[in-house]
Amino acid sequence: MSAIALGGPALHAGGFSAVVLMRRPGPLAFRQHGVEIALDDLRVDRTDQGVAVTGGGVRVDLV
Known part of the structure; x- marks a missing residue:
């Protein structure tokens, strides 16, 4: 298996x-x-009601 894709409606x-x-x-x-x-x-x-990490032009926002 090379990749797994997950998707759906965003929570907020x-x-x-x-x-x-x-x-x-x-x-x-x-x-x-x-x-x-x-x-x-x-x-x-x-870190307010979730976590966001950033760096090098990438931003990952997690709930």
């Missing part, structure tokens, strides 16, 4: 949200709109 915004989980060599990383950043290079941006 109501729009569509999706994530694709892929196995790859090396450290855990996030890729968004073609920009990739290692987990160790992200910083916490907010």
